[in-house]
Amino acid sequence: MSAWTVIAHTEVGSGGAANVTFSSIAASYTDLAILLNARSTRAGSADDNVRLSLNGSTSNFTSRWLYGQGSSASSGTETNYAGQVSAATATASTFGSTLIYIPNYTSTVAKSYSVDSVSENNATFAVQVIIAGLWNPASNVAITSLAISCGNGNLTEFSSATLFGITKGSSGGVTVS
């Protein structure tokens, strides 16, 4: 049996959407992964940032990012930051790609998340960013819902997101100690 299982897939329809949300996430898996291929309606910019909400909350997040945009690299801190997507002035029909990986999402400790993201643009300005994130609310519980939105616009039509569950296990005689 494959360790990766598609839990749900969604594609934004005509008119765009403020966010994509996955709800009622079962506690059946070990880790979660979200693959996002998206574009923002943010006017006057080639990119926009991605925001993550867990269990309906955008609070109690910390993150550290490393960012390159074609001519320089920088690092800094943020809150519920989860990547970059293409926006209105980026090359037409171009969508950014993001992987968000959340290990041990059902645990009762703070939840780490890891992001690899690119905004995509056929020009000298495009963004690649990696992010270390942490969600640490006062009461650490299993993640049962997550939502992805853009910081300065809506998700455009044809943006898509897929939620995967990854399940640990054993096979093939491999041992660990």
Place this chain on the structure above:
Amino acid sequence: MPTSTYIALANLTLTGTAAEVTFSSIPATYRDLVLIFNGTSTSGVNGNLYFNADTTSGNYSFVRMLGESGGASSSTGNEKPYNFYTTETMVRIQIMDYSATDKHKTALSRWDNSANATGATAYRWANTNAITSIVIDPAAASFNSGSTFALYGIIS
């Protein structure tokens, strides 16, 4: 029915501290391996990753990029494809063509701790043998109880 290509091979959740974690008896069945570990260590470290019990530093090389409080940086060195910290840290490592016997082994590592750093490392083991064991060694520290380790194989 589609063929499963991403197979869970082994996993461990620590019930006490551990100076290292070892995956052994890895068959040559798959194309790539993926290693995911998440947890904390007794102190912040640059961690080691050894293949087939080879602990010779000069047999490993890396180039990495790092974002931390001092800003963005890049460096090279031996043996240490990830950092691990006393607060929640996660590491994802993909080892390509691990069972091939005609090339050195390469891996891509991503490691994350929101309080300290985010990084990416390209790693090479200068050996053409198939990988049959992996040692995850946090160098001058230990992994804490509750830390989790999982190995997956990807079929070509």
